[in-house]
Amino acid sequence: MVIRAxxxxxxxxxxxxxxxxxxxxxxxxxxxxxxxxxxxxLSFSTSLEQLRQLYDERFNxxxxxxxxxxxxxxxxxxxxxxxxxxxxxxxxQIEKVHPIxxxxxxxAPLHALIGLSEVKRSIDELYAYLAVQxxxxxxxxxxxxxxxxxxxxxxxxxxxxxxxxxxxxxxCALGVLSQGHVVEVERADxxxxxxxxxxxxxxxxxxxxxxxxxxxxxxxxxARGGEKDFGREAIDTLVKGMEDRKHDLIVILAGYEVEMNYxxxxxxxxxxxxxxxxxxxxxxxxxxxxxxTGMVRERQYHLxxxxxxxxxxxxxxxxxxxxxxxxxxxxxxxxRAIRRQAVRIMExxxxxxxxxxxxxxxxxxxxxxxxSLYSDRATKRWEDFA
Numbered sequence: 001m002v003i004r005a006x007x008x009x010x011x012x013x014x015x016x017x018x019x020x021x022x023x024x025x026x027x028x029x030x031x032x033x034x035x036x037x038x039x040x041x042l043s044f045s046t047s048l049e050q051l052r053q054l055y056d057e058r059f060n061x062x063x064x065x066x067x068x069x070x071x072x073x074x075x076x077x078x079x080x081x082x083x084x085x086x087x088x089x090x091x092x093q094i095e096k097v098h099p100i101x102x103x104x105x106x107x108a109p110l111h112a113l114i115g116l117s118e119v120k121r122s123i124d125e126l127y128a129y130l131a132v133q134x135x136x137x138x139x140x141x142x143x144x145x146x147x148x149x150x151x152x153x154x155x156x157x158x159x160x161x162x163x164x165x166x167x168x169x170x171x172c173a174l175g176v177l178s179q180g181h182v183v184e185v186e187r188a189d190x191x192x193x194x195x196x197x198x199x200x201x202x203x204x205x206x207x208x209x210x211x212x213x214x215x216x217x218x219x220x221x222x223a224r225g226g227e228k229d230f231g232r233e234a235i236d237t238l239v240k241g242m243e244d245r246k247h248d249l250i251v252i253l254a255g256y257e258v259e260m261n262y263x264x265x266x267x268x269x270x271x272x273x274x275x276x277x278x279x280x281x282x283x284x285x286x287x288x289x290x291x292x293t294g295m296v297r298e299r300q301y302h303l304x305x306x307x308x309x310x311x312x313x314x315x316x317x318x319x320x321x322x323x324x325x326x327x328x329x330x331x332x333x334x335x336r337a338i339r340r341q342a343v344r345i346m347e348x349x350x351x352x353x354x355x356x357x358x359x360x361x362x363x364x365x366x367x368x369x370x371x372s373l374y375s376d377r378a379t380k381r382w383e384d385f386a
């Protein structure tokens with residue numbers, strides 16, 4: 001279910017909350033838009049705009065039939081209201097909440113991601129919690145007062161930013177956030193250069209994120225500047241802003257697990273304000289290969305059988321490195337292979353279309369003594385580990 005309602009005020013000032021059934025065309029069109037976003041064929045903004053147009057058209061027709069008036073006669077036209085899942089309704093005009101998109105449709109972009117089974121389970125639990133809170137509100141029951149600020153911990157390239165970008169629209173659809181956009185920041189965006197500058201910058205970014213999510217990447221770096229640094233001021237401003245804006249703003253702090261745990265231990269008051277902790281594990285070898293294959297296909301290339309074997313071996317080597325960055329490392333490997341393929345192709349007289357699209361094993365192999373030495377050492381470490 002979607003915790004979203006449309007409140008219509010008719011010319012006689014009578015407030016109504018309305019719902020309708022999908023026509024077969026609307027159901028098919030909705031599924032096509034959601035599938036397009038899940039498969040990466042449509043951007044989020046394009047998907048959202050197409051859905052908005054679809055439901056605006058349907059709702060306009062519905063209003064004309066139901067109320068005997070045209071859209072231009074409605075005052076005001078349409079007021080989209082949301083339900084505050086933390087407490088009382090934002091507007092007492094809302095009498096009910098009705099589904100527009102199903103649970104599966106809302107969660108489809110998240111579930112389309114490779115791996116991350118535990119992360120998906122955590123978001124599914126959050127969805128269920130918010131949906132039940134809305135049902136309790138409809139039934140006139142007491143709501144559980146809570147905040148949804150989160151900690152995302154894990155190594156780089158494990159999908160923390162991607163999930164945050166999907167979470168914004170999801171929480172907007174559920175009525176928790178009024179807009180659902182995500183503002184991504186890091187230490188340099190928050191910490192200023194002189195007294196008062198940090199608080200000013202931090203408050204401005206929180207204001208920009210109102211109605212959505214403020215995503216602070218590598219959050220532990222905020223407090224790394226020493227006693228004379230303004231990082232502490234940024235933290236204090238964040239904490240106060242989270243309290244003042246808790247009904248329409250969610251803050252997500254992200255970073256390495258060990259560093260984030262240490263960062264929170266230094267700020268006991270901060271830790272208690274982030275009740276939701278989501279851990280993003282490293283991808284498995286098979287999941288990394290799936291990610292690589294998707295990146296290659298997206299760029300209109302494909303892997304030869306020997307290239308797949310070479311790529312798999314290189315992924316095994318990379319996983320042993322302390323600075324391994326999961327999907328980010330995969331992207332670097334693919335982009336380097338594409339550059340090497342370009343050099344190889346330039347040596348051919350008239351390459352065919354298939355040759356222009358094909359990556360082979362040599363495109364993934366190191367060409368320097370240093371890379372060969374690293375490969376041999378990594379192979380031994382992998383064998384010892386296995």
